[in-house]
Amino acid sequence: MQNNSKTIGQQGTLTAPDPAAPPVRTSTFHLRINGAEHAVTAPPTALLLTVLREQLQLTGTKLVCDRGECGACSVLLDGEPAYSCLTLAAACEGRDITTIEGLSANGELHPLQRAFIEYDALQCGFCTPGQILAGVALLERNPDPSEEEIVRWMSGNLCRCGTYPKIVRAVRAAASAMRGSSHGT
């Protein structure tokens, strides 16, 4: 079945020394992802999406359109949503990167994750991490968004299963739950 990510990281092909390879111009930089520091060795052209998925096995961040059209690769950079497929990894040094895996790092789900489950705001689930991170970013800046504001904010996140009506409901419900709880955000 699916293998342990640590094992893959050690035996993986990206970091494996290859005698036939020419000197690759890579540099080592540090990324703070979900609160943990990672030393990453990659070429300056490496995209944040590629580093997350292929080097760090943080595959909750999805590759779909590869050109900033669908939102499936969304992550938070210092709390702001960003397309990781259009972001150079090396440019993220010193910034706080949050991926979907970091949203419930201590095992406790974010209110929006709970709302997605409760309102069945997902089908195949491939766009879900991006949808949730976009929603989290919205709720950070606007704790009480109107339906119109939700729709406008989230229209950059495509869902082919057509789960949109339930995503809107989930965001509204999470907003309400977060306002209601003293330690919401």
Added chain:
Amino acid sequence: MAREGTGSPRRPPKGTKTGARTTRTDGPKAGGTQPKKMRGRPGDRRPPQAARDEAANDARPRRFVSTRVDVEGREEITLVELPDFEPAPWGDDAQLAIVGTPARRADARAKVTGRARYTADLHRPGMLHAAIVRSSIPSGRIRRLDLAPALAIPGVRDAVTAGDVPPFKVRNFHPFEDVVRYVGQPVAVVCAETLELAYRARDAVVVEYEPTPHALTAQAALAPDAPRVRDEGNLAEGEPRVAVRGDVDRGLADAEVVIERTFRTPVALQSALEPHDALAEWNGEQLTVWESTQGIFNTRSDLAGAFGLPLSRVRVMQEFMGGGFGAKNGASTNAYVAVTLARRTGRPVRCVNDREGEQLDSGNRPATVQRVTLGAKRDGTLTAIVLDADIPLGVAGWIGGPGKIYHELYRCPNVRTTQRFVYTNAGAMSSFRAPGHVEGAFGLERAMDVLARELGMDPLELRLKNYAPRDQEKSRSYSSKRLDECYREGAKRFGWGKARKEKGERRKATDGTARGVGMASQVWGGGGGPPAYATVRLNPDGTAEVLTGSQDLGTGSRTIFAQIAAEALGARLEDVHVVIGDTERTPYTGNSWGSITTASVGPAVRMAAEDAKAHLLEAAAELLGSAPHALEVRDSVVRVRKGGKSLTFAEIGHALGDVMIMGRGSRGPNPDDSTLSTFCAQFAEVEVDLETGVVRVVRIVSAHDSGRIINPALAESQIQGGIIQGLGYALFEERVMDEALGIPLNANMHDYKIPTMSDIPVIEVLFVGGADTTANHTGAKGCAEPPIIPTAPAIANAVADAIGAEVNEIPLTPWRVAESERGERRKERV
């Protein structure tokens, strides 16, 4: 699977009683006429001696019979094994605690935390990345293909082209030839240590073409001097497909009103967010493939066949799938090339389509041109339905067009459909959510609206007037048809009568917009059928596992199976774990297509759970000093009905130690004397900006008869999703080709417009049907495809109503809508 190998205690055969219920007297080919065939009851399995005795007896029940299964609009005859027993049907009055509740999606937590690993997310030690080199021209001969520059890049491990891969076919076409027939056709594949290197290598492969003329449309491909898209000719099957009922000439002669219109529908792309992808790994002679597929067993047999392997050495797996809308029905090009490269390099190889490759070469809903003639009496009674259609398939595909729904939806003695399926120089078609019916419903349901207008009739009244209570094609009844209720209940919820009356006032809106209402309806299969198998195992800790070789495309099948199993077993839902998506761990189940999964697999899961429960009760009876029939089971606890003694599943499991309680279930045959179908009626309200032609869908009400709904929350999600895809088809979605160059211009997610959150109307979903226990003993039918079928015509009918002009070509782009409206005003002036 050995029938006597479950290790559970057995009773002697029930003898005459069971035999009398199952003895068959009809001929060997009749396939039987009894709607319910069964061989016994839970626990009634025959010991080997009894089976041998029966074999000597001519009157013994047959184990295998033929049955009909409707798959994506095609009816297939299949030989099916009769189940050992068939559980009593869950009728409308059945007391069910878990089935019918909006239970949460079983895999939701994995999906919201990013832990769900899809094929594209999997890494294997030493894995290489493959990238496909695709043709950049629509038609030509490859003069030179040089892999050397790619192989010279450090880190590139292998490259293959025609001759290196087995002669597999995908969508009935083998792409690796020295001739290219469409833009996007795979011509070579490279693999490298990283994805970036693979892309660099892909771009380094040198391909020189000698271009030849291409044909993109049916008209161009059928012209006398047309270039040959396929060597066997451009008209598939060499002739049009004609299907006739009655005599349309007489029907048209009898008609008092005749309308004739031409309708056009676009090529639509599935655009699943997870593209086609596969990962292949060899361990000695054992092949393991992970693939984003709608059918793990189909994929396994495809791969075993292509590589000459025994099925037992091929394992296909898929835990999660990022969408499947019909184009992932077997092994993909990605799988074949990944297996090839993995064998050559001795390393695991993953091949994921990039987005452009996916949009160019993963199947599509083909375009249609439908010339429709309807004849009717003044009172609206249809006398003739005639369709003449061209369907450009692309380079290949299967023969299934818009025609079928013209024969099915309305009562009419005279129907003729003529369909020309034409090969063209574009990516091959494949199934796309209700293939054929979506296209056909647009033509037929728009034509019905045109006819209603001609007759001065309410479109809903015209449909009720021509209601077809029976399946006219097969001259038999439906197992259940509540489309009339769908019409009535949908209209009531929508406020159809009121909305139509108010139209005059809406039209006077001073802001330059006009509102309109429209409706359409649908018939589709979704009754499912055999074969499908399931096993239910009880663990010593009281948890249960359901094993079945199905897959969850995002529909929620995993959750549905858990609910059915928990209900039948008397277990708590949280105690039931469903294992799907692995050919090695699970018994066979077919593809997830044709809206059949719930109705095909659900009964097998239920039977397996009932079988396990029968064994469990026997064990519990022994432990409780009672009799199985005196026990009841609920919430994972077995109780003596009178007396109150009870044992939890875990306590029973503990007492049994390693004795295994296991149930086996299979899907029984369908009734021979009825058609299993699903139905819905949809109502749409739109607002049109008369200046710009921009259409906004305001609300949609969709009323469905899909039998019993196992989980109303998941069913609602799926129906909303189908409607939203249908809305995209109506308003935005269209593969745009440069006709001179033969190149698709919008093979990405930006220029190929799928609906976004801001395009979504208020959607109300109603379920009007009840349990259809003639169809199967769970009473459930499918609801994946029904919702997308009537959406585009309902919206187009509403737009026509709003602007007072016909709109007979989709997508309804602002330009098309504005032109239609202006054309109508010009007509009014002259």
